[in-house]
Amino acid sequence: MARSDIALELPKMRASYEGGSLDESELADTWYEQLQRWLDEAANFGLAEPNAMVLATSDPQGHPSSRTVLAKGLDERGLVFFTNYTSAKSHDLMATRYAAATFPWFAMQRQANIRGTVEKVDPAETAAYWFSRPRGSQLGAWASPQSRVVADRGVLESALANIERQFADAERVPVPPHWGGWRIRPEIVEFWQGREDRMHDRLRYRLNRDGWKIERLGP
Template identity: 75%
Template sequence: MSEATTSITLPAMRVSYERSALGEGDLAATWHEQLQLWLDEATNAGLLEPNAMVLATADPSGRPSSRTVLAKGLDERGLVFFTNYTSAKSHDLMATRYASTTFPWYGLQRQAHVRGTVEKVSHAETTEYWESRPRGSQLGAWASPQSRVVTGRPTLESALNKIERQFTDTERVPVPPHWGGWRIRPEEVEFWQGRQDRMHDRLRFRLGRDGWETERVAP
C-alpha cells in the first residue's frame, strides 16, 4: 500500500462506540471482582484470548517496551503472569519494580488498565502453574534463551531437540531455575467503556492512604 493511500485511509477509520455504558453503580465492590467480571464477560462473548494483556515496562534509562502476555492469576493481591526471568521484560521489572498492563477487549468496546509495583510470585505458585502447562510448553521454556539474539530458526529447533532428549525419560519436567511468575500489585485499576461521540466512561479504583477509592476520569 502506498504512503498516499495510507495517509488518506487512516484518518477516515472510525468506529462509533454505542455498545454499552459504565456507571458508578455498575462497579463491583473491589477492583479484582470488577476485573474478574469483565474477564468472564469477554470469555463468554467468545473473544480470542480474553486474558491477553499488553504489558508495558521501562528500562533504567526510561525507554519503554510493550508486548502481549497472558494473565494467569487474579486475586486481591494482584495480577499474575509467567515468563523467563532472563528476558528483557524481567530485566526491566527487576530494575524499576513497576509495570502497566492493558486488556484490549475491542469486541466489547472496552479496556481495563492495571498499574502498580511488581514482585516475583512464590516458588509454590510458580510450580502449581507450571504443572498445569502442556509438556511442549514446558520444554520450550527450557529451550528458549528468551530475548537473546539467535542465528536462525535452526538454532531454536536444535535447542528444543536437545531438551527433548534431556527429558525423554523424565515424566514430570521440572521448573527451570530461570522461569517463574510476576505479580503486579495495583495502585490504580481503570475500567474504560467506549461511548458515543468519544465521551467514554472511565472509572478508576485508586489506592490512597485510607484504602481503595473510586473516581471518574474525563475521557
C-alpha cells in the same frame, strides 16, 4: 493499496462506540472482582484469548517497551503472569519494580488498565501453574533463550531437540530455575467503556492511605 493511499485513509478510520455504558453503581466492591467480571464477560462474548494483556515496562533509563502476555492469576493481591526471568521484560521489572498492563477488548468497546509495583510470585505458586502447562510448552521454556539474539531458526530447533532428549525419560519436566511468575500489585485500576460521541466512561479504583477510592475521569 499504495503506501500513500494508506496514509490518506488513516485519518478516516474510526468506529462509533455505542455498545454500552459504565456507571459507578454497576462496579463491584473491589477492583479484582470487577476485573474478573469483565474477564468472564469477555470469555462469554467469545473473544479469542480474553486474558491477553499488553504489558508495558521501562528500563532504568526510562525507555519504554511493551508486549502481549497472558494473565494467569487474579486475586486481591494482584495480577499474575509467567515468563522467563532472563527476558528483557524481567530485566526491566527487576530494575524498576513497576509495570502497567492493558486488556484491549476491542469487540466489546472496553479496556481495563492496571498500574502498580511488581514482585516475583513464590516458587510454590510458580510450580502449581507450571505443572498445569502442556509438556510442549514446558520444553519450549527450557529451550528458549528469550530476548537474546540467535543466528537463525535452526538454533532454536536444535535447542528444543536437545531439551527433548534431556527429559525424554522424565515423567514430569521440572520448573526451570530461570522461569517463574510476576505479580502486579495495583495502585490504580481503570475500567474504560466506549460511549457515543467519544464521551467515554472512565472509572478507576485508586489506592491511597485510607484504602481504595473510586473516581470518574474525563474521557
